[in-house]
Each structure stands twice: as structure tokens, then as C-alpha cells.
Amino acid sequence: MTNLNFVPDAPNGLGHTASSSYLPLSDNPLAARSTSPGITDKQERVLTATNVRKGYSIGGEKRWVLDGVDFHVDAGECVFLSGPSGSGKSTLLSIIGCLLESDEGEIHLAGQRADQLNVAERTKLRRNNIGFVFQRFQLIRGLSAKDNVAVPLSLQGHSLQEARLMATEILARVGLEMHRDQLPTQMSPGQCQRVALARAVVSSPRLLLADEPTAALDRQSGYEVMVLLRELLQATNSATVVVTHDPRISEFADRICEIENGRLR
Amino acid sequence: MLWNIAFRTLFHDRGKLLAGLVGVIFSVVLVNIQGGLFFGLIRKASLLVDESNADIWVGHRGMHNVDFPHDIPERWIHRIRSIEGVQEAQPMRIAFSEISLPNGGHEGTMIVGLKPGTDLGRAYEIQQGPQEALDHVDGVVVDVCDDAKLMDPKIGSVREIGASRAVVSGKCYGVLSFLVTPYVFTTYDRSVEFSGGDPTMTSYFLVRTEPGVDAQIVCDEISRRLDDVSAMTSEEFADMSINYWLTRTGLGLSFGAATALGLLVGLVMVAQTLYAMVLDRISEFATLKALGSKEAEILLLLGAQSSLVAIVGIVIGIALSVLIRFLFSTPRAEIMFSQGLYAGSAVIVFVICLAASGLPYLRVRKVDPHSILQG
Ligand SMILES: Nc1ncnc2c1ncn2[C@@H]1O[C@H](COP(=O)(O)OP(=O)(O)OP(=O)(O)O)[C@@H](O)[C@H]1O
Ligand SMILES: [Mg+2]
Numbered sequence: 322m323t324n325l326n327f328v329p330d331a332p333n334g335l336g337h338t339a340s341s342s343y344l345p346l347s348d349n350p351l352a353a354r355s356t357s358p359g360i361t362d363k364q365e366r367v368l369t370a371t372n373v374r375k376g377y378s379i380g381g382e383k384r385w386v387l388d389g390v391d392f393h394v395d396a397g398e399c400v401f402l403s404g405p406s407g408s409g410k411s412t413l414l415s416i417i418g419c420l421l422e423s424d425e426g427e428i429h430l431a432g433q434r435a436d437q438l439n440v441a442e443r444t445k446l447r448r449n450n451i452g453f454v455f456q457r458f459q460l461i462r463g464l465s466a467k468d469n470v471a472v473p474l475s476l477q478g479h480s481l482q483e484a485r486l487m488a489t490e491i492l493a494r495v496g497l498e499m500h501r502d503q504l505p506t507q508m509s510p511g512q513c514q515r516v517a518l519a520r521a522v523v524s525s526p527r528l529l530l531a532d533e534p535t536a537a538l539d540r541q542s543g544y545e546v547m548v549l550l551r552e553l554l555q556a557t558n559s560a561t562v563v564v565t566h567d568p569r570i571s572e573f574a575d576r577i578c579e580i581e582n583g584r585l586r
Numbered sequence: 587m588l589w590n591i592a593f594r595t596l597f598h599d600r601g602k603l604l605a606g607l608v609g610v611i612f613s614v615v616l617v618n619i620q621g622g623l624f625f626g627l628i629r630k631a632s633l634l635v636d637e638s639n640a641d642i643w644v645g646h647r648g649m650h651n652v653d654f655p656h657d658i659p660e661r662w663i664h665r666i667r668s669i670e671g672v673q674e675a676q677p678m679r680i681a682f683s684e685i686s687l688p689n690g691g692h693e694g695t696m697i698v699g700l701k702p703g704t705d706l707g708r709a710y711e712i713q714q715g716p717q718e719a720l721d722h723v724d725g726v727v728v729d730v731c732d733d734a735k736l737m738d739p740k741i742g743s744v745r746e747i748g749a750s751r752a753v754v755s756g757k758c759y760g761v762l763s764f765l766v767t768p769y770v771f772t773t774y775d776r777s778v779e780f781s782g783g784d785p786t787m788t789s790y791f792l793v794r795t796e797p798g799v800d801a802q803i804v805c806d807e808i809s810r811r812l813d814d815v816s817a818m819t820s821e822e823f824a825d826m827s828i829n830y831w832l833t834r835t836g837l838g839l840s841f842g843a844a845t846a847l848g849l850l851v852g853l854v855m856v857a858q859t860l861y862a863m864v865l866d867r868i869s870e871f872a873t874l875k876a877l878g879s880k881e882a883e884i885l886l887l888l889g890a891q892s893s894l895v896a897i898v899g900i901v902i903g904i905a906l907s908v909l910i911r912f913l914f915s916t917p918r919a920e921i922m923f924s925q926g927l928y929a930g931s932a933v934i935v936f937v938i939c940l941a942a943s944g945l946p947y948l949r950v951r952k953v954d955p956h957s958i959l960q961g
């Protein structure tokens with residue numbers, strides 16, 4: 322059963338107010354995680370997907386990539402999605418991220434039936450509730466780190482000045498204060514992914530989706546990004562889904578779901 | 587923020603920006619120079635009227651173009667002079683003749699005969715020779731710009747026009763006919779000699795009205811008293827002369843077609859540049875969509891980029907046009923600019939640039955934000 326009545330209206334404080342809203346950071350992310358509040362059975366359910374099916378017709382024959390997937394994430398929870406290549410991880414992420422429509426099934430996201438919305442409504446749902454981290458960062462080349470992070474805030478209607486201020490704050494949180502005016506081409510991959518991470522959480526989304534966030538990074542940078550991700554999630558209390566192949570980072574998961582033959586195991 | 591993204595991504599890719607700018611500048615310069623040449627040329631069709639110092643032109647009722655008059659009796663001038671509101675009225679003769687050249691050849695000319703002691707019809711200003719050049723016995727005024735056609739006449743050069751002796755006593759600058767025949771200004775009486783014809787007949791009456799008098803009312807009164815003439819204000823007659831050449835020669839059409847073709851090239855260049863810019867960053871548009879940009883915002887972003895390219899290009903283009911006119915405009919091929927031309931070229935090119943952003947938008951519209959998750 323879903324728990325949709327239990328949706329608070331107010332967004333989390335991160336980014337919207339001063340940095341005082343951030344939770345204190347711990348040096349050890351795992352320690353921070355174990356003491357983090359709210360990983361209890363009382364957690365609010367942010368996303369519920371029921372019996373999701375998605376298939377592609379190839380040569381007139383329908384092939385189901387997702388064949389009856391049931392999935393859920395709670396606020397503050399970090400779920401890893403793994404499975405072999407081509408198993409449909411990105412497809413599922415796109416569907417719960419309202420980027421792609423499922424053929425069947427129900428998606429409840431932040432109190433709305435996402436699968437019944439039209440394109441404009443889904444765009445709005447995305448802009449107000451979902452943060453994305455991509456494998457290849459997907460930063461805008463012409464914009465400085467600060468302005469890249471400011472994009473989601475501006476789309477939500479904040480003024481440029483306000484958005485930049487908040488972006489600068491969160492860049493400091495990911496250790497890039499000195500790099501805030503640099504272009505993506507002037508930063509290392511690890512730094513770029515930290516900028517992308519900052520962009521994803523700056524508006525305190527209810528749901529954070531990451532597709533292979535460490536795949537383009539070396540071991541050390543990948544680890545650092547995951548540490549930061551967990552730290553930031555504590556402050557935003559976002560429900561998080563991370564698609565990954567990378568066994569080195571599985572320690573960061575609260576729960577790991579595996580896709581096989583179109584279903585979750 | 588949209589402006590910020592539009593501006594920064596545009597200036598991030600300087601090479602493509604430059605290519606787009608070249609397209610816009612090309613279009614603007616083309617429209618201005620083509621337009622300027624057109625207005626410079628067509629102005630000659632009404633130059634005699636524009637510079638005549640007259641408020642009203644009276645000619646045969648079928649008159650349609652200042653260079654091709656039809657004879658009217660000169661004695662009618664008295665009836666015009668007696669009309670209330672007329673300050674001064676003078677006859678003016680325009681007739682074809684031939685002028686002899688030093689090499690024994692001839693050149694067709696347009697003889698313009700003016701009454702002495704008045705500035706009515708005096709379309710020229712003396713640049714070489716005495717101010718009252720026509721006071722000279724046998725004196726004529728020709729234009730410096732016709733030197734080649736008349737084989738370099740100097741002040742004091744003797745020529746023969748219609749079997750009579752003529753002395754070049756003054757030269758003006760830039761008073762050129764729309765036709766290839768040079769204007770030769772002389773006194774009214776000498777023009778009768780030069781061109782032959784009936785001395786009791788004339789081409790036009792030029793009228794100056796008294797200050798504060800409505801020229802249109804005087805025109806109506808002249809037409810009422812003289813059945814066989816047409817009286818119109820100088821502006822009307824100038825327009826009529828211009829329209830005559832525009833409609834008879836298809837000049838407007840050919841200039842217009844050349845300009846439209848140039849605009850098309852400019853449009854393609856701008857559209858192509860914007861398209862190439864967008865193709866280059868198609869995944870950025872997918873990202874913006876994934877982050878929740880509405881279609882309208884994407885369209886606005888592309889429109890903003892086009893507008894930026896357009897505005898910068900228009901400013902540079904107009905500056906370049908002015909420079910080209912400064913360097914290359916001569917009375918023979920005059921480039922005549924006006925505020926209207928600047929504004930017109932700016933508006934046309936701006937609209938074209940906005941339209942040009944439609945092409946990349948068609949591509950961006952098809953971008954599926956889901957695509958960035960597919961590797
Ligand atoms: N537009 C499409 N048309 C046809 N088949 C598609 C389309 N998009 C995805 N697929 C298929 O759906 C399946 C799942 O793709 P998806 O990208 O979700 O896999 P994945 O688990 O993310 O793989 P990877 O680990 O390689 O990223 C693949 O077999 C792919 O070929
Ligand atoms: Mg994938």
C-alpha cells in the first residue's frame with residue numbers, strides 16, 4: 322500500500338534558506354548515515370511504481386523490457402538499481418523520472434499519479450520534484466559551475482541573483498567554492514560530477530535519480546562523489562535511486578534492487 | 587536566466603557566432619546598398635522638380651514625367667499670374683537637342699531654358715565659373731559628372747548646340763538626368779534657339795505661392811481657369827515622374843528581386859549557423875528538457891539567441907553600409923540612405939533572424955529528454 326496522505330507540502334530547506342538548514346557533516350559518510358534521522362518505518366513514501374510494463378516493437382513483435390515491475394522508495398532512502406547491461410535499468414529510471422511513459426502500470430510520485438499526466442504536467446512535476454545526475458554530467462558548456470547549478474532554481478522561478486547565491490552556497494558544500502566561476506571544460510571529471518550533483522540537489526528535490534554517476538570517474542573520484550551524495554541526501558532527505566554496475570560503491574546503498582528479465586528481484 | 591543561458595552559450599562558441607554574424611551583416615549591407623542605390627537612381631527622375639524652388643508645376647493636362655513635356659502656349663502665364671495667392675510664375679522650357687563634340691561627333695542633350703533673374707527652375711548650384719554664369723552671351727551650364735560624355739568641357743569651351751554657338755560658362759555638380767542625356771541649363775531665349783520649335787510655346791509654368799497659401803487651392807484654381815493644363819504641387823509631380831519610370835521600366839521589380847535574393851542568402855546563412863550551433867549541443871537541450879524546461883522556454887531561448895545575433899549584426903551592418911557609401915557613392919551611382927531605409931532593413935533582417943530560429947527549433951523539438959539516459 323502507498324502512503325500518499327503523508328505528503329508534507331513544504332519542501333525541504335536546502336537551498337531555499339541559508340546554509341543553517343544543512344545538517345552537520347561527519348567526516349565518515351557511513352557514520353553519518355548510521356546516525357541519520359528518519360530511516361525508520363515511519364518514513365514518507367515518495368515513489369511507488371506498480372506493475373510497470375514497457376516494451377518496444379521490433380519488426381512487429383513486442384519485446385518487453387520491463388514486464389511488471391513493482392518498485393518504491395521512501396524519503397531519505399538510497400536504493401541502488403543494478404542488473405546486466407540492457408536489462409532496462411535506464412528505462413525504469415526514465416519512467417519513474419517522468420522522462421518516458423510506461424505502457425502499463427501506475428506511478429505515484431510526490432502525491433500525484435504521474436502516469437496520467439500530460440507532457441506539460443509531467444514537465445512541471447519533474448522541474449519541481451526531481452533531481453537528475455547523469456553518467457556524463459550533462460553540464461552546459463557555456464555556463465560556469467555556479468550558473469550550471471543555478472539552472473534548476475531559475476526554471477523554478479527564482480531570480481538569477483537569488484539562484485546564483487544559492488548555487489554558490491551549495492558549491493561550497495561540495496568543495497568547489499574556488500571553482501565556481503570555471504567552465505566545465507576547465508574542471509576535472511570528478512569536479513564536473515560534483516557540480517552536477519550540486520545541480521541535482523540544489524532545489525531539494527523529493528526524488529533524486531542518478532544513472533551510473535560514477536561510471537565515467539576513476540575510483541577515488543567516484544568514491545568522493547558517493548560520499549558527497551550521501552551527505553547531501555541527509556540534508557535534503559530526498560528519496561534516491563542510483564543505477565549502477567559498480568560493486569565498489571554498494572556500501573552506500575540502503576537497499577539494492579536487481580533487474581532481471583524485466584522484473585525486480 | 588534564460589537570457590543568461592542564451593547569451594553565454596552563444597558567446598561560448600565564437601566561431602559559429604561569427605559565421606552567423608557574417609550572414610546578418612551581409613543581409614543588412616545588401617538591403618541598404620541595394621536600397622540606397624535604388625533611391626539614389628530613382629531620385630534623378632524627379633531631381634529637376636525637387637530642386638526647382640517652385641511650389642506648383644503647371645503643364646499640359648496629359649503631363650506624366652518632367653523630362654517628357656508637351657507644349658502649351660506661353661501666353662497663358664498671364665492668367666496664372668493673376669490668380670490670388672500666386673507670388674511668382676515663370677515659364678520653363680525643356681527640349682531635346684544635340685551638342686557638338688570636339689572630335690566632330692554629337693551627343694544628345696536635354697536643354698533646360700530658364701528665365702533670367704529668378705531662381706524658379708534653377709536646379710543647379712554653380713561649382714565652377716561665375717555665380718551668374720548664364721549672364722554670359724551664349725552661356726550654358728553643364729554638370730561636372732557629364733564631363734566624359736561632353737568630352738571634358740572647360741569654362742570657356744565653345745560648343746555648338748542645334749546650329750547655334752554655346753559657351754560653357756559654368757559647371758554644376760550632381761544634377762543628373764534619369765536618362766542618359768545630360769542636362770544643359772541656359773536662358774529661356776537661348777533654349778528656343780538651341781532646340782528650335784515654336785517660340786510662342788513653352789513646356790511648364792513654375793509657380794511660387796505667397797507664404798501661408800495652400801498650394802493645393804491654387805492648383806485647383808489654375809485647373810479651373812485653364813482647361814488644357816494640369817497643375818500640381820511639386821511633391822505630386824515628383825512622385826508622378828518617379829512612378830512613370832518605376833512602372834515603365836520594372837526598375838522596382840528588378841531591384842526588389844535582387845534584394846530579396848540577397849535576403850534569402852542571408853536567411854539561409856543565419857538559419858544554418860543557428861542549426862549547426864544547436865546540433866552541436868543537442869544533448870544540452872535534452873538536459874534542459876529533463877531538468878524541466880518547457881517547450882516555450884526552449885523556443886524563447888533560441889529566439890533570444892537569434893535576436894542577439896540579429897541586433898549585433900544589424901548595428902555592424904548599418905555602420906558598414908555607411909562606410910561603403912562614404913567610400914563609393916558618386917552622383918553617377920548615388921547611394922542614398924534615409925532613416926526609413928535603415929529602419930526598414932533592420933526590421934526585415936530582424937524578422938528574418940527570428941524566422942531562422944525556427945529551423946533549429948524543429949530539430950530541438952524532436953529531442954527526447956529520455957535520450958540522455960541512453961548512453
Ligand atoms: N527506443 C528504443 N527502441 C527499441 N529498443 C530500445 C529503445 N530504448 C531502449 N531499448 C532497449 O531496451 C533495453 C533496455 O535498455 P536500457 O537502456 O534501459 O538498459 P540498461 O539496463 O540501462 O543498460 P546499460 O547498463 O547498458 O545502460 C535494451 O535492450 C535496449 O535495446
Ligand atoms: Mg543505462
